[in-house]
Amino acid sequence: MISPAAVTGSLNSNVPTAGPARPKNIIIMVGDGMGPAYTTAYRYYKDNPETEEVEQTVFDRLLVGMSSTYPASVSGYVTDSAASATALATGFKSYNGAISVDIEKRPLPTLMEKAKALGLATGVAVTSQVNHATPAAFLAHNESRSNYIDIAQAYLNTDADVILGGGQQYFSESLLAQFTAKGYQHLNEFSQLEAVTRPKVLGLFADVQLPWAINDKQGHKLSKMTQKAIELLSQNQQGFVLLVEGSLIDWAGHSNDIATAMAEMDEFAAAIEVVEQYVRESKDTLVVITADHNTGGLSVGANDKYEWHPDVLHKVKASPDEIATRAIASEQWQPLVAELMGFKPSETELTALDEARMQGNEPLTVALRQLIDVRSNTGWTSGGHTAVDVQVFSSGPGARLFGGHQDNTDIANKVLSLLPESATQQ
Template sequence: MTLTRSLFTGLALLSSALLGIAHANDDSPGLTMMGTTPSVPKNIVIMIGDGMGPAYTSAYRYYKNNPDTEEIEQTVFDRLLVGSASTYPAKISGYVTDSAAAATALATGIKSYNGAVSVDIHKRPITTIMEQAKKRGLATGIAVTSQINHATPAAFLTHNESRRNYDEIAKSLLNTDTDVMLGGGKRYFPAKLIQQFEAKGYQYLSDFSQLETASSPKVIGLFADVQLPWAINERGAHKLSKMTSKALELLSKNQDGFVLLVEGSLIDWAGHNNDIVTAMAEMDEFANAIEVVEQYARQHNDTLMLVTADHNTGGLSIGAEGEYIWKTDIINGVSTSPDVIATRALKYDDWQTKVSDALGFKLSQNEETQLSLARMQGVEVMTTAIKNLIDTRSFTGWTTGGHTGVDVQIFASGPASTLFSGFQDNTDIANKLMSLLPKEAKVVNQVKQSSTIDKRVEVNDIEVNEPVVDTPTLNN
């Protein structure tokens, strides 16, 4: 981001403040005319539905609709919709972003290349909202369904020139002083590294059953080797919702406030797989986590909740094959994820019955023949055949196994939520959020542990990050 863009963003934020969000950088939140609701938040909860483009929230509405009523019921997304955002990365990477570049934009307010973890196009570290919050005395935390060192959480917490450097990123989390880290990723955290976390005062949780009793202000919970299980295969477990609730509980112990990132990571993974039944189950769990935060915010009216997506995945279409139909009864009738159905089909001689029972409908002769041929080629081919069968039956379409460049939606509630109304860029989201952090009492320019320096430009009390030209490059 250039200085000109930073100044423009700062002035835009100031204009918004003058129109109704006054005192955005006061040490103490102001009150609205009603005298009860703070004009700026003490706590900020950022929720990202990874890959959750507009078609996903529309599909979710119909997926959840009660077919026995005439009215199509609203969802939490319909209630909270306030705006939209563009997602393109730095020019060097074109128009279609990956999760790392998108998360970098959302965490720092600066565009970078695909694969970048909060470094600029020259691979120099950029200060994140979590780092700013920490410097100003706030608690910070993440709760995600991917590994905690995956692209999105990594970009909010640390820096690396490549999202693929999972081991490096895992080690770097030790020096972030993040208070709560919940998700998957045991594979990347060997015993020696865990011991280092514990030596720093972290309580380590290795099993999800331990989450409920966690009470330490510093917690690292790794509940899977890589990703958490698909929500559709653990109906009622509500793991993201429970991690969100626990994170809110622990972070609330900081009297100065907190910034929490919650990611429905596996919406994206299901989208990459072109797996509609798994995607809708992940959407349902993410929506449930949003409602957990909503409930918290009702009890703590100084909490801003900002929900968005980093990009769109899969090119999902509601309707396909030229037909004006989308059959949610087919999707709702599937009991487990297609990969589980395929794995079971390879184990049993009477696989046709097992598959039909799991899909919720009787296979036609032609469908049996197609699946039989796929079954002979192994579990991956069988999984793809089952997904294709569900798509055909439900009239679900996909255009890609990757990302697309469409704009994403923004949902918000709480103090200063009106800042996010209308269209904006994803970097604007970050800059607006950072403008709502409390003013820093210490000298602005400080040498950090990473040997990088943040240079800030004050624009009418709105701080804007600018990278220092001679900041050292990260090494692999």
Template sequence: MTIFKLCMLTGLALISSMGAAAQAVTPVQTMLGDAPSVPKNIVIMIGDGMGPAYTSAYRYYKDNPDTQEIEQTVFDRLLVGTSSTYPARVSGYVTDSAASATALATGVKSYNGAISVDINKQPVPTIMEKAKLLGLATGVAVTSQINHATPAAFLSHNESRKNYDELALSYLGTDTDVMLGGGQRYFPANLIEKFEAKGYQYLADFNQLNTVTKGKVIGLFADVQLPWAIDDQGSHKLSIMTAKALELLSQNDQGFVLLVEGSLIDWAGHNNDIATAMGEMEEFANAIEVVEQYIRKNNDTLMVVTADHNTGGLSIGANGEYKWDTSIIRGVQASPDVIAKDALIDGDWLTRVTLNLGFEPNEDEQSQLTLARMQGKEVMTTAIKQLIDSRSNTGWTTVGHTGVDVQVFATGPAASLFAGYQDNTDIANKLMSLLPKVKSQPNK
């Protein structure tokens, strides 16, 4: 960073220390030593739905209330720029995950619902496909099903994100080295047999992941989505999948491109569920730090982190009050969905709800919960979310997406390319420009 010294002897003149050292360098980049100018490996990390309010909320959620300082998070440390997210003109200003992932994977704007096809529904090459042609390894690690919109746009092509079965089948032809996440529902036994015939190791048990030390792998650890992090505390599934993907992909001497998605941040946002959203943010932050540690040991690796869009219109503070109570959110011990399910079981349900919430509802709140319980699990879940919002003073504007710009975070070789404002297509084009120009010959 350019250093300015105040020269008191000559008034308020500023003298800058100029020279080669004047180029802006982040603290993390400084620790990388003499890193190459172009990365060998690229890690793309997407916090699905993670608009700016989410990273700010996470900072306050993680803040130590016993200190005067508000501590920085990994997002504060790695922030370099912003990105617009709008889709092709035909879909207006507010994108869905498919159109945004298409932009991030191909550098081309398309309509909402498109999986790496243009507005005429013609396939557009993805960064993963280009990397494969150049001899690099590729992989995805996500908390949704692996054939959900974001990973699908990096690996395949389809006119609709909803064609889950077609997308699952198409993965056979991608030659992707590592695919980790959920989605057993979309990969029947006969399809898995075809993957195994192509040399893939198939895992349905997360505990088997540590047994894989080399080769191609497809790991499907849930019927659809992985468990909410708040209900699966201590398991760190996204972080472990990320570490395993790095371990396997790094065995390719030519380099690799890895996509990691904190998919369920978005799903919690759609649910207007602040406690679950913060649990997903924490696990995504943990996964970023896994990659950050990898980069400290492998300074030829670039990490770029962003969001595909903002979800839910999260508001830190609401109802005209200037406050946001993170102690309420930190005290919640399970997702509202799990708390509601448990509340429907006979017995002293209110005591169990109180323990899971981490605070005791007052008389009015107890009456509202009792009425909601009589109407079933869905109504009870909504009542619990609204109670947490009311107590913490959390606001939401929608159960859908919004059109605000999102943040961009980066470290490693060429991280400075992503500084300042850019469009999501710019991110893709910059990343693709960093791929090798020709296929390298493998070392013998």
């Protein structure tokens, strides 16, 4: 186990040294699918073209290291979210699809379980369904990430203080009644969240995923959930452990949808800035931010051209799937597409879009994504995950432990070493 004394090493001058060596609170933030190209693209996406310099983002400020993400050898080198989240939550490698069980399907103790046993408050705030792979691996155990109903049922026994995200369809009326009987406030409208003043709370704000940030520009749902989770969990005088996930970065990456991905990155960055401010003020809170894996093989520049045009992305007013839905419903679809895309497609491009439109929503959605790729000169290599290492960002007491290269299991073991003393003796 790593000693907190090691924190005094100097690996990154941007990491604050003030405060205790061991944190009272720990916040883990996961940008699902957020490989290095995503944070690079986001820097240029946020750049002010009126200035000579390229401004830093929160990711640049907090960068401390890198992490490998490979699963147990039975699954090769390319991980899925379940195996990677299991590694981050337990410190052990497992097979793709595993929810905090080992390769023999035996439960592995998780960070949240250990924190709860020590009297700390625990919570998750995510933009996917709350029982999706990453939050599930921190809160539950199951041989398959696909067992959504079983995982939702298992949450009843976690005693988690805050559970916020989507996933209404997986929580039956009977199960919700059991949560209520255990003292949970059940919310199904996002507007209800602001009035909550105490844990425990189960907030399910969508049937499955929360809305795409690009379609919900005033929503800021992840940053608001993060703020509320901190407000509620910090009422526990012994401290808390919180997981925050920008889940839909990955979903946009699977779709090779750069405009939607950058909007999701922007909302994840906003949530990080909420946490960064709390860490700065509290002095006793550690934040560790990473990705579970890389998705899509994003390339910032493509087609042998030394160019990338993020200005194109800023003009896109809705996600391509939303644009496609509206275009199919409208006879005057061409001006509608031009308005929502932020540019007028050429005659050749309109012909291709017309052919795709006649085939239905999904072909038109794909055609719109590809058109945005052409105009921005964005490249992709996959609709799945890749094995590239991911970045690690950190601030607060213990942050220096996460500098340099490490494995995702090392991140978990370092975090576990920073729990209150008795945790390392269990």
